[in-house]
Amino acid sequence: MLSTLRSSLRRFSSSASRADRAVVYESNGDPASVLRVLTYPDLPQPPADSVKLEFLLSPINPADINVVEGVYPTKPSLEDALTPAGAPQPLFVGGNEGLARVTALGSGVNSLAVGDWVIMTKQQAGTWATSRTVSVKDVLRVPSPESLTEVQAATLTVNPPTAYNMLSEFVKLEPGDWVMQNGANSAVGQAVIQIAAARGLNTINFIRDRPDLEQLVQKLKGFGATHVLTYAQLADKSFRNKVKEWTGGKAGGSDTTSMVRMLGNDAHLVSYGAMAKQPLSLPISLFIFKNLTCHGFWQSRWYTQRSLGEREELMKNLVDLMKEKKVLDTPEHDIVTITAQESDEQATETIRDVLKTMSAGRHGKKVLLKFQNS
């Protein structure tokens, strides 16, 4: 509610009255060294097929760090770079995901209105900025924004659709079917649990052992998880027989040999997280005699291959789940705020400190960036 009020107020502020800023880098490297905050001149009116956006909140995701490092398979394009007058080379803007408000329309745009909330479907469009101009085909309107928090909307592009599509693109799942997943406490894992529960699917969820295990188990069960288990239990053979009992040998899910060995015939294994350095290693006999099929899923590719209608339907389905089933609630998060009072140098320090912490290890919560403009 608060966020909606704030964004309504902001509709009346003029983007011309303040400086635009972005988190940029010239060349790949350690984010804590190469990123800096830059103030740049106000953007001109958008071209006919484009819109001007004001970013409200932009996640800083682990993959964004890999992009800055140059080790991610996709790179920001030159057309999305900033080229301030006198700059010796283009400046890439960080950030892939973000919630923005439309502030100006190109003359040919009639599918969006000023004030609409949008998210990016183009990769690496550069969302760590106050304001950007983007082609209308690279954004998607957020349906029913009044029912979402800014954090929910800002994290709507990648994780919830990944979970939603993995449960619908590869095999037709019916209520009562079983889905098995590891990394069940990740953002996608939590979304899988909730979307599966809303559809009447059973889930078996694997997590690492930890001091506060029982607390996490209760949290995931609160999301609708049927079973939550540790990898140590997964390694136990008597336990694997129990799983066969539960599922009647009928289960489909994701990852690691022990888990896959429990799957029934004709199972589908879908991998979506490439953070793991370990390869996927499976006995060939599982493919041949149990008819296992392995797929990868990448939400970014999905956006490039689907029509606007299909993208809009996906968002509508997700937001409907949020409204009607009360799932996919605002994730735990920290917001890093860059105030208007901070100089570019001070803001650069703030950003580098955050990135240093994130690169060092598991943060646990979503981290989002907010530029304060007033």
Add this chain to the structure above:
Amino acid sequence: MLSTLRSSLRRFSSSASRADRAVVYESNGDPASVLRVLTYPDLPQPPADSVKLEFLLSPINPADINVVEGVYPTKPSLEDALTPAGAPQPLFVGGNEGLARVTALGSGVNSLAVGDWVIMTKQQAGTWATSRTVSVKDVLRVPSPESLTEVQAATLTVNPPTAYNMLSEFVKLEPGDWVMQNGANSAVGQAVIQIAAARGLNTINFIRDRPDLEQLVQKLKGFGATHVLTYAQLADKSFRNKVKEWTGGKAGGSDTTSMVRMLGNDAHLVSYGAMAKQPLSLPISLFIFKNLTCHGFWQSRWYTQRSLGEREELMKNLVDLMKEKKVLDTPEHDIVTITAQESDEQATETIRDVLKTMSAGRHGKKVLLKFQNS
């Protein structure tokens, strides 16, 4: 021609005039210890839905050894076992593949005629025998038998259909597309080369280095292989760039990380041979960012899941390829003959010696079993 003449003559011999024999085992174990040849009483007239068969030639495949050892995922069923009067327990008959001639029809059978050549589509039906009674739904008539040798027909059940279906079940391949395979000198590998060439598909084929490498390369190129290369070349990075040049990055095929790394986006990897003890181990990033899909293929499952019409069409397509494109010629082979003069004990020695040799290592040629009945 000779084989056709022989099988025509045999039509006039009466199956009642000689003893029936089979290679049997009571319990799993080393084939060279547990297999024995047994003479058993003449089979009665077949039930209404069954036919009586005389086997002309039955392959001894590596997987048959695994079945006798008890390490193959499917077992012969009790209904296919022999239970001679006074036997303390059922005797399993070895053999999965074989060419047989119909010698008698059950009263309800009108889809086959006496004299027809048939092959088995049921697994582990027990083909190492002179004569068996089988349900009509478990056999498939060999089309145009006059155009095939006995060896071609006897080896038609598993390898050529595996190659044919792998090239058609998973992805729509158009003339000019590229297929990559390892184990290219296996029976299935050679069939893949020939069927692909007949369809205008390009193949890149990997084989082990060996003293007579050039000779084998020429043989496979004679079958229509576009490129034949060794695993050492596969490990060479500059070579991998050459492959990208040839294929324009567009290739689909089978097995091992180095090979898969050369594949283009949206490739399909199909495994069919479970002899390898090594698991399939692939970087997860290939699944996610290159949209690789991994499947297994098992011709035995295919038969159980398809209609009679589809099975017949498969055989027709294969035999048409043989007749019109002159591919899938009689494979190199050795025939082990059990003569009518040999006692069961002598025949048992013969069989055990063959199995001992086969278990010891690569035989290279197809081995087929023939009972001489005259």
